[in-house]
Amino acid sequence: MGLVEIIKSKEDVHKAGRDLKYLFCEKKGSDKLIVTFPGFNTETGAFRYRYVRTLKDVNAHRLFLLDEFGTRGCYLLGENRNFSVETAVMSLINTIVKKYDIKIENVIMQGSSKGGWMALYFGIKYRFGHVIAGGPQTKMGDFLIHDVEIVPGEEIHFFSKVKVADYIAGGHEKEDIKYLDSLLFNLIYDSPENFPNIYIHVGKGDFHFERHITPFTQELDKNHIKYQLNIENYVEHNDLEFFYPAYLLKTLKSIDKRLI
Template structure:
């Protein structure tokens, strides 16, 4: 069976008012759950991420799909609702109950857009660990400001990031930009004592480093929130696909050496 056929045969739908598609890979005897959030794709097609990277890891693995609107809704909802977020949390909670796991046993991970979701869900709901590669932390700047700056004189095309902002926030004016930027940062001002351990990876020349990572870790420092920042010598955001998988596996090994089989040790 090919990889695409495997996903098609094993994809499921969780319903809790709304619906979310997911792929779940059970690991017998595992005591950890890794939840993977999807990123954007250049093709505009909705895809699961890092299924191959994590296929031999000693953990239950839950891969989420974000196929809402034109290019997804960061698994939040439509027009400032959180209906999809509610479904996602219902799904994760059901997995914890089924396998007798605690919230500290959950590792959330993703890169770029998926990194934002891992940080948002991880901090808001106080999961055990968050691993994020090159995340956008200021969603409004990324979807609205940076999109308009890159294409100032071009007609917004069907896969434009601005269209994602319209779906989530209901528009792309200044108030919408502020709303989207605050979604993650407002989670930092709660009691930091039970925050997840946060691991962030980024390329030194990736624009996300200056625009999104530095402002975020500054706030982590101000709020005395523990994190580790891994900065590598590359300059293109798309190079996350090359560097992040190794960082992901290395970080999982740091969290719990049993997660990585001996033949995969880094």
């Protein structure tokens, strides 16, 4: 079955204050759930699911989320500092966890780039078992407002990224950037206990390494939080699509050999 057919047959809408589109692929007999978050789209409105093909043979229940809020998504949080979309996401996950009697430590959050931020955020905030993140943007405000200036070819998307900041934070001034950057980092400072197992992948030349991952892992180190960092020999952020799928499957196998 091709991706288009999978979407047509399995796409559904979870209604919990906000309408949340998703794909759910059941795996009978499994006690694991993999939640996949979408990445940033290159064109406004081109919302799509990620890693459906990569995970098609994995021995786990698989939930794929879509972020089609605003012009380019809202990191599945909400609008104007309202977390209504996040509430809908957690309602859906909790519904599946309860239905299939899945323990919280057997839930794996994963995604790359923008999806990596969401995997870290939801995984840490709600203390799921594992987080696998490829080239994540940890400083959301910095990424949406500043990073466009140093990414070749991304200049045309500057205003669409600013609109994402406006949608989530209500603006893109200094205080809004600080607010967006704090969303993930405050989770470390507020409660450093009982963290999920964190696995981070990045290319050594990817600007995310220096600007986003290093500051994040430094804070993890300060709080004595364990993590695994995988650094591969590539320089372009877009090369995640070639390197991350293999890392994802390898990491899933390290978590539980029965998954692969």
